[in-house]
Amino acid sequence: MNSAHRCCEAERLCFSPDVTRCLCTGACVADCIRFAWFSRTLAVVCGYVYNSSMAHCIVPEAEEIIDKIIPVLDKGFVRLVDYMGGDARIVQSARVSYGEGTKTVREDGALIDYLLRNRHTSPFEQVELTFHVKLPVFVARQWIRHRTASVNEISGRYSVLKDECYVPLQEDIAPQSSDNKQGRRQEPFPPETSATIISEMKEAQVHAFKSYHSLLEKDLARELARINLPLSTYTEWYWKIDLHNLFHFLRLRCDKHAQKEIREYAEVILDICRRVAPLATASFEKHQKNGVSFSGEEMQALRNILDGKEPGLTGRDLSRFEEKIKTGRQL
Numbered sequence: 391m392n393s394a395h396r397c398c399e400a401e402r403l404c405f406s407p408d409v410t411r412c413l414c415t416g417a418c419v420a421d422c423i424r425f426a427w428f429s430r431t432l433a434v435v436c437g438y439v440y441n442s443s444m445a446h447c448i449v450p451e452a453e454e455i456i457d458k459i460i461p462v463l464d465k466g467f468v469r470l471v472d473y474m475g476g477d478a479r480i481v482q483s484a485r486v487s488y489g490e491g492t493k494t495v496r497e498d499g500a501l502i503d504y505l506l507r508n509r510h511t512s513p514f515e516q517v518e519l520t521f522h523v524k525l526p527v528f529v530a531r532q533w534i535r536h537r538t539a540s541v542n543e544i545s546g547r548y549s550v551l552k553d554e555c556y557v558p559l560q561e562d563i564a565p566q567s568s569d570n571k572q573g574r575r576q577e578p579f580p581p582e583t584s585a586t587i588i589s590e591m592k593e594a595q596v597h598a599f600k601s602y603h604s605l606l607e608k609d610l611a612r613e614l615a616r617i618n619l620p621l622s623t624y625t626e627w628y629w630k631i632d633l634h635n636l637f638h639f640l641r642l643r644c645d646k647h648a649q650k651e652i653r654e655y656a657e658v659i660l661d662i663c664r665r666v667a668p669l670a671t672a673s674f675e676k677h678q679k680n681g682v683s684f685s686g687e688e689m690q691a692l693r694n695i696l697d698g699k700e701p702g703l704t705g706r707d708l709s710r711f712e713e714k715i716k717t718g719r720q721l
């Protein structure tokens with residue numbers, strides 16, 4: 391996406407015979423200076439407040455990666471298609487009620503941190519990101535549970551699906567965890583066992599796609615031919631979400647409790663957030679991603695410890711409390 395397109399909203403502020411030109415590109419700056427007074431008047435008449443800091447937020451660090459494919463898993467990817475706003479937009483929208491302008495980066499950072507700590511969430515909703523994601527269906531099933539995004543997915547009724555399936559790396563092939571019914575053990579199988587498992591998985595995928603194509607050749611409708619395809623099949627979607635809800639997604643999906651495969655996507659998206667809104671993302675990591683919340687009883691235990699007393703918790707409550715402090719994980 392080029393910058394002229396990204397700035398197109400600003401056209402309406404531009405006093406230029408060539409209305410397709412944009413205020414934010416160098417081409418029209420001279421015109422705008424020459425007609426600054428007129429532009430301001432025009433802007434106010436049009437219902438705008440003329441202030442260059444209120445126009446489109448262009449974040450250079452985000453521009454560097456926009457449209458670039460970032461590989462995830464064996465055949466998947468994340469691509470930042472577009473973004474609207476960044477740290478500046480959060481600050482602008484939070485300050486709009488006071489009619490205050492932009493301040494120093496330090497002050498902006500402090501304001502963003504205050505908003506995030508105190509769950510003043512709506513300024514974060516002013517920032518939006520659109521991603522193009524290629525992901526296996528079983529990851530998509532987990533991802534789609536986040537209802538606050540807008541999604542457009544490739545249609546297996548409309549298109550013939552590509553023969554592309556996820557195959558885990560050998561080091562990720564691990565037995566069922568004994569203490570977590572939803573997860574796998576840390577230690578993988580020995581390499582020879584993993585190799586056998588991988589070859590069995592690949593064989594089943596090849597077989598499923600062979601049958602898919604055979605059914606299509608019999609002129610079976612695509613919507614029916616696809617129904618035996620595996621969960622490992624790759625799908626693609628456009629996913630648009632605001633920063634507040636994206637942080638919620640990242641808090642849940644970067645967490646160790648989330649399946650490794652979706653975590654890999656979440657980590658890439660977190661990295662993209664660091665570029666689009668670095669101050670907000672730093673606050674999110676500090677207070678939410680790497681922070682934990684304590685219950686009322688646990689708060690009392692902390693107060694007891696500060697007073698030099700025993701925590702006052704016992705059994706599982708005590709071990710969970712200690713584990714939370716040691717690992718920094720929400721348990």
Ligand SMILES: Cc1cc2nc3c(=O)[nH]c(=O)nc-3n(C[C@H](O)[C@H](O)[C@H](O)COP(=O)(O)OP(=O)(O)OC[C@H]3O[C@@H](n4cnc5c(N)ncnc54)[C@H](O)[C@@H]3O)c2cc1C
Pocket residue numbers: 535536537538539635638642643647648649
């Ligand atoms: C590690 C892990 C394990 C999981 N295991 C399972 C499982 O075994 N089975 C299973 O079914 N799911 C499971 N889930 C999915 C989980 O229960 C949530 O559905 C998912 O994480 C989305 O969270 P959310 O609803 O908060 O997010 P979003 O849908 O993004 O919603 C964000 C917030 O908006 C509000 N909201 C959105 N829509 C509504 C609504 N319709 N009504 C009320 N409030 C709304 C809620 O406050 C919500 O927290 C798991 C998730 C994780 C992270």
